[in-house]
Amino acid sequence: MLEAIAFYILAAVTVLSGLAVISARNPVHSVLFLILAFFSSAGLFVLMGAEFLAMLLVVVYVGAVAVLFLFVVMMLDVDFAGLRAGYVRYLPVGGVVAIILLAEMILVSFAVANAGAASEATRPVVGDAPNTVAIGRVLYTQYAYFFQIAGMVLLVAMIGAIVLTLRHKPTVRRQDISVQVGRRRDLSVKSAPMPTGKGVKPEDLL
Amino acid sequence: MDLNAILMLLRPELTLAIGAMFALMLGAFAGERAAGWVSLICAVVLGLAAVFAATGPLGAAFGGAFTADRLSVFAKVVLFLAAMAAVSLGHGWQHRGGRPRFEYPVLIVLSTLGMSIMVSAGDLISLYMGLELSSLALYVLAAFNRDDAKASEAGLKYFVLGALSSGILLYGASLLYGFAGSMRFVDLAVAVQGGADPAVLFGLVFVIAGMIFKVSAAPFHMWTPDVYEGAPTPSVAFFASASKMAALVLIARVLLGPFADAAEQWRQVVVLVAMLSFAVGALGGLRQRNIKRLLAYSSIANMGYALLAVAAGGTIGLKAVLVFTTLYVIDSIGFFACLLALSRRGNPIETIDDLAGLWKVKPGFAIALTILSLSVLGMPPLAGFWAKVFVFGAAVTSGLWVFAAIGLVASVIAAFYYLRIVKVMWFDAPVGEADRSPRDARWLAMACAAFSFPLVLLALGLLDGRAAWAAQSLGLG
Numbered sequence: 001m002l003e004a005i006a007f008y009i010l011a012a013v014t015v016l017s018g019l020a021v022i023s024a025r026n027p028v029h030s031v032l033f034l035i036l037a038f039f040s041s042a043g044l045f046v047l048m049g050a051e052f053l054a055m056l057l058v059v060v061y062v063g064a065v066a067v068l069f070l071f072v073v074m075m076l077d078v079d080f081a082g083l084r085a086g087y088v089r090y091l092p093v094g095g096v097v098a099i100i101l102l103a104e105m106i107l108v109s110f111a112v113a114n115a116g117a118a119s120e121a122t123r124p125v126v127g128d129a130p131n132t133v134a135i136g137r138v139l140y141t142q143y144a145y146f147f148q149i150a151g152m153v154l155l156v157a158m159i160g161a162i163v164l165t166l167r168h169k170p171t172v173r174r175q176d177i178s179v180q181v182g183r184r185r186d187l188s189v190k191s192a193p194m195p196t197g198k199g200v201k202p203e204d205l206l
Numbered sequence: 207m208d209l210n211a212i213l214m215l216l217r218p219e220l221t222l223a224i225g226a227m228f229a230l231m232l233g234a235f236a237g238e239r240a241a242g243w244v245s246l247i248c249a250v251v252l253g254l255a256a257v258f259a260a261t262g263p264l265g266a267a268f269g270g271a272f273t274a275d276r277l278s279v280f281a282k283v284v285l286f287l288a289a290m291a292a293v294s295l296g297h298g299w300q301h302r303g304g305r306p307r308f309e310y311p312v313l314i315v316l317s318t319l320g321m322s323i324m325v326s327a328g329d330l331i332s333l334y335m336g337l338e339l340s341s342l343a344l345y346v347l348a349a350f351n352r353d354d355a356k357a358s359e360a361g362l363k364y365f366v367l368g369a370l371s372s373g374i375l376l377y378g379a380s381l382l383y384g385f386a387g388s389m390r391f392v393d394l395a396v397a398v399q400g401g402a403d404p405a406v407l408f409g410l411v412f413v414i415a416g417m418i419f420k421v422s423a424a425p426f427h428m429w430t431p432d433v434y435e436g437a438p439t440p441s442v443a444f445f446a447s448a449s450k451m452a453a454l455v456l457i458a459r460v461l462l463g464p465f466a467d468a469a470e471q472w473r474q475v476v477v478l479v480a481m482l483s484f485a486v487g488a489l490g491g492l493r494q495r496n497i498k499r500l501l502a503y504s505s506i507a508n509m510g511y512a513l514l515a516v517a518a519g520g521t522i523g524l525k526a527v528l529v530f531t532t533l534y535v536i537d538s539i540g541f542f543a544c545l546l547a548l549s550r551r552g553n554p555i556e557t558i559d560d561l562a563g564l565w566k567v568k569p570g571f572a573i574a575l576t577i578l579s580l581s582v583l584g585m586p587p588l589a590g591f592w593a594k595v596f597v598f599g600a601a602v603t604s605g606l607w608v609f610a611a612i613g614l615v616a617s618v619i620a621a622f623y624y625l626r627i628v629k630v631m632w633f634d635a636p637v638g639e640a641d642r643s644p645r646d647a648r649w650l651a652m653a654c655a656a657f658s659f660p661l662v663l664l665a666l667g668l669l670d671g672r673a674a675w676a677a678q679s680l681g682l683g
Contacts, residue, residue: 101377108384108405145268149323149335152223156316156339159230160346163309164361 007047013040027073035066052132212267215274218259218282219322225251226315233308241306245297248311249290252318256286259322270390271329277524280676281325281455284532285448289318291539291650292444295546298646299440310350314444317343321452325459330379330389330413333456337375337420340452341368344445348437360436367429368419375416381409394464402468410465414475417460420453422502423509424482431494434502439554442498443542446505447535454512458527462519463680469519476517477609483510484616491623495557500623501541504582507620508534511597514613518600525677526600529669533581533593533662540578540654544571547647550640558627563636571643572631574655581658583624584617589662 013036020033038061045054072078129137139147194200213220229247232240259282266273293311300306320340327333345368349361383389385406386397398406419426434442461472487507494500512534515526548555548564548571555561565572581588594617601610657665 104381104405104408107408108381111385111403111405112387142269145271146331146335148223149332149339152316152319153335153339153342155227156313156342156346159309159313159316160342163307163313163346164349164352 003047007044010040010043010047013037014044027078028070031066031069031073034069035062038062038066050131052135211263211265214263215265215267216272217262218255218286219272219319219326221251221255221258222315222319222322225254226312226319229308229315230312233312238306238308241300241308242297244308245293245311248315249293251315252286252290252293255318255322256283256290259283259286266328269329270392271332272323272326273328274326276676276679277455277459277528278322278326278679280528280672281451282322284535285318285321285325285451288448288451288535288539289314289444291543292440292448294646295443295539295543295650296438296440298644299438299546302644307350310347313343313347317347317444318448321448324452325455327456327459328391330383330391330394333460334372334376334379337417337453337456338372340449341372341420344368344441344449347441347444348433350441351438354436356436357438358436360433363429364433364437371416371419371426374412374419378409378412378414378416381412382406385409391460391464395467398465398468400467402465402471407468407471410468410472411475413460414457414472414479417453417457418479418513421450421457421509421512422506423479423513424486424506425479427483427486427506430506431490431499431502434498434505435496439498439542439546442501443539443546446501446538446542450505450509450512451531451535454509454516454527454531457513458516458524459680461516462524466519466680473517473519476513477606480510480513480517481609481612483507483513484613488616488619491620494623495559497545497556497558497561497627500558500627501538504620504623505538507616508582510616511594511613514606514609515597515600517609518597518604518606520600520604521674521677522603523600524680525670525673526596528673528676529596530593532669532673533589533658536654536657537578537582537590540574540651540658541582543647543651543654544575544578547571547643547651548640549643550638552641555640558630560637561627561631562634564631564640566636567638567640568643570648570652574651575631576628577655577659579624579627583621587659587663589658592662592666 017033017037017040021030021037024030024033038057042054042057045051045057225247229244229251232247233244236243259279262274262279264274264276264279293314296310296314297306300310317340320336320338320343323332323336324340325336327336345361345365348364349358351357379389382394385403386394388394388397402410415426422430434446437445461469461476465472483506487503487505487510490506491500491503494503508530512527512530515523515530517523518526545555548561548568550560561575564575577588581590584590584594594613598610598613601607601613
């Protein structure tokens with residue numbers, strides 16, 4: 001009973017904040033609604049018994065992705081009014097696509113609800129381990145292949161970011177720590193003999 | 207399965223991954239002086255991986271997520287060799303352009319690793335991850351000339367549309383997963399036994415759409431001309447050859463493997479895509495003056511033929527796909543090598559009019575380009591003709607002869623623009639001297655042209671035998 005109430009509240013908040021994300025006028029509000037949607041989806045994950053995924057959603061999506069969005073929205077001068085210009089014009093087409101996607105999702109859900117999953121999938125056996133432990137057990141064994149490919153994808157993303165944005169400007173002065181550490185007194189301090197009573201001219205010191 | 211057996215099975219992929227990382231470290235520490243060495247290492251790594259793929263054991267690992275069968279072996283050998291050609295073209299191109307950057311060959315190797323994962327995919331996750339790994343590297347390769355507005359535009363367009371198509375593919379994959387309760391192809395095959403449920407079909411159509419985008423068949427072709435025109439020529443040579451081959455083998459593996467029982471249902475979709483590609487490729491190319499845009503339309507039309515062979519299905523269809531794409535890969539590498547080799551006062555040749563009178567200026571290239579054009583056009587007895595013979599043979603055998611006839615008409619229309627290139631080169635007055643052509647691109651262009659004719663006549667028997675051997679791997683009738 002309590003679970004059902006929690007589900008309906010979280011689901012309603014998720015859907016409504018999803019709507020608010022695309023309809024809010026202020027882009028900062030959109031991002032904040034997005035964070036709300038992430039939080040309530042995390043709640044839904046907890047209800048399904050997937051605490052680890054829930055925490056991941058909060059840490060990764062709220063902690064990193066949404067904050068990045070917030071930075072982009074607030075720091076970059078993006079013309080959001082201009083981006084929004086075709087909103088009403090494209091609404092019918094977008095609406096039709098959205099309805100088709102929804103219909104497909106419902107179709108699949110009903111097919112599975114009525115008949116169960118179509119094939120007897122061979123899932124990894126984890127017993128009744130808590131799900132963090134269960135993921136840990138298969139991630140580096142059965143799914144090691146996928147894990148490594150994901151690593152390669154991130155490597156490519158990193159190389160790409162460096163290739164496309166890093167520029168070595170010749171005018172930039174860089175700190176060379178070994179030179180700084182290796183500096184000796186006689187390289188920078190010079191003692192010049194100063195005869196008394198003769199006065200000092202600036203060029204004598206150089 | 208013990209670790210040793212898995213490592214043996216994964217040897218080509220491990221070679222690529224470790225080789226790419228080693229080359230990357232070398233480049234990062236030795237700086238841009240080492241760019242030549244990095245290219246050499248990458249080419250050696252690709253060659254080594256091809257040897258490992260050809261001689262390695264067959265089998266499956268990670269619960270079927272990685273499948274090394276005859277089909278993947280065939281595809282990998284062709285892919286790795288095509289990537290080697292791209293590395294050597296890229297090396298020469300970078301050295302001529304001034305400051306060479308060592309990331310270029312490394313990205314080609316990493317993209318090839320993704321393609322190798324694609325052609326070995328036995329699971330929706332490895333399908334998607336391989337696709338994404340290869341595409342991400344390709345986006346960067348397209349935008350590699352970051353100071354050039356056209357290259358940046360090409361990279362951005364490719365990236366945005368590619369991300370959209372990945373999203374579509376993922377949505378389809380999630381529907382398939384939701385229905386079947388498993389990501390593995392063997393389980394999906396059980397789920398569609400005796401014809402697919404409409405719910406599965408929706409998911410499958412989305413997955414097909416996502417993969418069709420990668421081969422640039424109509425109606426998902428809109429990025430192709432702009433990307434081909436803007437991206438650096440060696441990058442285009444790479445994604446017009448290797449990436450097309452990988453995506454086509456992946457499409458064949460998915461449709462003829464787990465979804466073979468639903469063939470009646472997906473065949474109409476694939477045939478429709480093939481017909482649209484014929485139309486767009488043949489008609490769109492007529493008005494192009496830019497050679498790279500023209501080749502983009504030509505590749506759209508050619509993907510139509512390959513997809514027609516997929517639609518034909520069965521061992522004969524799969525064999526036709528393999529023969530067709532292999533010959534097409536060689537043809538397109540030859541074409542782009544010619545474009546790289548030809549320049550006038552330091553400016554690369556871009557429009558068809560720039561080729562005028564090439565016969566008087568550079569007779570060798572005029573002959574090579576003529577052979578390649580006639581080959582892509584499908585003139586007997588050049589390579590492209592044999593490729594089309596296989597495709598039309600497969601289509602007629604499976605009763606798709608109406609569509610084969612449409613394909614024939616389309617290739618007659620497309621003949622106009624290939625023949626125009628030939629006419630301009632041989633009969634128009636020269637517009638000026640051409641620069642000395644670089645050795646690597648010239649060598650590769652001549653080799654590809656020589657393969658298209660007459661070497662293909664000798665190689666065809668071998669290719670046919672290997673493709674027939676590879677086509678048996680999906681257990682089709």
